[in-house]
Amino acid sequence: MRLSLLAATCGMALSLLATEASAQKTRLTVYTALENEQLAPFKQAAEAALKDVEIAWVRDSTGVITARLMAEKSNPRADAIWGLSVYSLLMMDGQDMLHGYTPKDAAALKPAFRSAKSPMTWTGMDAFVSAVCFNTVVAQQKGLPKPTTWADLLNPAYKGQIAMPNPNSSGTGFLTVAGWIASKGEVPAFDYMTKLHDNVAVYTHSGSAPCNNAARGEYAVGISLDMRSVTLKNQGAPIDIIVPTDGVGYDLEGTAVVKGTKNQAAAERLADYAVSAPAMALYGKYYAVLALPGVTSEVKGYPADFEARMIAADVTKIAADRDRILKEWGSRFDAKSAPR
């Protein structure tokens, strides 16, 4: 009797200890716009590497997460950001919302993939490109040629068959436009968009909608990010992903520690992990271009010169011009209210 009581007490003490140990884990609230299917593997890998840190994701689309971060400015709730567009990070940096911290080994990152400040305010993870989701079934029905360049999309055959994200509603839309401006120059880029406008059926409010629409055959062509297509193809959507060969818009995804976090030490360790070689290998399962030289991606099918061209673009300058570019875009194309 007494023995079993003792055993029970010991058992309770042990279980208390166990809870104690798990309670010592630091719970990091991490805001992200990563794709849904990446959340579980990323969390698992980081927790395994950092041991005593628990990742609690808040995931939403780039626009919603950025709006939340900006609205929470006076009292930040996120400890860290892991997997958010560099344009959002730069906007936050401009308002002094990111904590300056140079992660261990961050100097090894390619220069285009890290903050120029010292200490750094953000570090890059990977890049992905704007691409064309092309529905082969619709194309066959309507006799549409397969485009290989952005210029191909000006072919009148595509009239009413192109969906593109509205850059005023969607981060993806802005990246696409920024990509054209970076590769063509601003004036030719707007000329291009004016011609493209005649073929566009709809400017959507969500960045994923154009590829989703192309996959469902609503339109033959959806301008989107290559990332979006994986899930759709796996479900059996008859789409080809085309990375146009004449200039690419792209997005960098990055990591940052939020200024004012109560878990600064743990957040900094997450930032360390985010630039490490094992983390880069993880990103490489999903993304073609990685921030750390020497890690090879498992994703194939990118133009060979893509990276060289990408590096030439000046992300910071485009970010600074964001308001002006969007205003110009809005006044030229957004007033088109009635769909054709």
Next chain:
Amino acid sequence: MSDLAARRPGEVSGEMPGAPVRLVMSADARAMQIGLALAGLFLAGALVVPLALLLWRSFEGPDGTFVGLANYITYLSTPSLASSIWNSVWTAGITAIIVVPAAFLYAYALQRSCIPLKPVFRAIALLPILAPSLLPALSLIYLFGNQGMLSPLIGGSIYGPWGIVVAQVFYTLPHAILILGVALSAADARLFEAAEVLKASRGRILRTVTLPATRFGLVSSVVVVFTLVVTDFGIPKVIGGQFNVLATDVYKQVVGLQNFNMGAVVGMLLLVPAIGAYLLESWAQKRQSAAFSGRAVPYTPMPRAPRDLPLLAFCTVVSLLLVGVVAVAVWGSLIKFWPYNLTLTLENYDFGRFDSSGWDSFLVSLKMSAAAAVIGSVLVFVVAYLLDRGPKGGVLPPLVRLATTLPLAVPGLVLGLAYILFFNQPGNPLGFLYATLGILVLNSVTHFYTVCHLTATAAIRQLDAEFEAVGASLQVPVWVTFWRVTLPICLPAILEIAIYLFVNTMTTVSAVIFLYGPDTKPASVAVVHMDEAGQASAAAGMAVVILGANMIAKIGQLGVGAVVERFTQGWRRR
């Protein structure tokens, strides 16, 4: 909503002319005054202050300096943005023109005819509000999109303003049917007898007896439909193509550009039609005399084929359309991939494969909706009671009353943003609520407050104010009268409010998308996430699960309601 939006029959609205002067004990008066002050405090904290904080930003520049009307001038002088105002107004207007007469006929058939299967028709009319708005949007794409099954019939696709109107008709019809159903439920048979004796034609009876008695219901249904359309952004976002309306402008400014100042400008403009509607409604309320006095004889329809058969046909057609839209979405949740692989599968319901929170988000939604239902119904009812029976003097009652009408006009996105700015303010003693289930519950109760309040008020006004007078003369404190008389009698209405809050909290997206935390993502948000990730079938699946839960809740309400009625409503029977 529930049968409520509406429970404001003509007879009970207005200031109850001839209500006797109440002999209220001063202790009661004081208690109710304090209660009213607490109610005011609650509405201030949950609605007015957060909203004011956000709307004030419409007068500020990006750096926080006061800029007066500069933002408004910028907004109105941008052609694409200003056209949104007109687009919002005309789509909402056309929707109201289609919905209100159709809802009137449908409600008329339910209340004033002898068609069979009334409970079935009544239930089907509710379907659209039990499902997240993505569900009809997906069905419409499957039916009338560029690959739609029925697109050849309409010779084009649904995208654009007409798609918005069609989807909004579907979404707002139940609200109008509920309001008009209540307005038509009370009729004085003596008037009809008198008209018939005087040999008035059917048309003349409709014009001079039926319509005037439902004028208030008609005006409120127009107001509710109009406001719902103007503030909804889910439907224009999915179906509208790039047809700009005010609600998508808010989205663009807040989510696309993170320009909260401009978002506040649009939010402010959205309040204008709503306040106009509020004024129109109070005007209609004043003109509506008490048509249903204590001596009225309830009207009971007699079978009459020339009236009943066309109405039956009409209700059947409308019901088939509503069921059809839902059925297409249910089917959509069971196929592999629209439109290229229509193999049936149950895999789409294994939500863990598509969304990291899996089925957990459904549990979060259930908890959040149950809490909103329980807390909200009690709160709303007590506040409505205090407003109707409490002291009328002073500035407090009209202010509180105005605050109860505001939420209907505030788009969810605006309310969500206002909540971040207010509850996340450093030093706000309520800050502990942030990112918890608590703030989601509070937000939902506030967001759906107006219709609940109207229902509660209508129920309370059915009770003669003499109850309190008698109680007072018997030296019974007012809260005892409230607890032992008012509450039991109004139990069915309270139940109705609870279920209204439940089903709406289950489907709400726009406000909570800014407020959920790592462990509190609701199912309705998961629906949007899965759809955005390209998992339309899984998104439809979760939407169907939400619809199922809401149907069970509604059926449960009918069951419990029958029992409650047995024990508390005997006095209504003759």
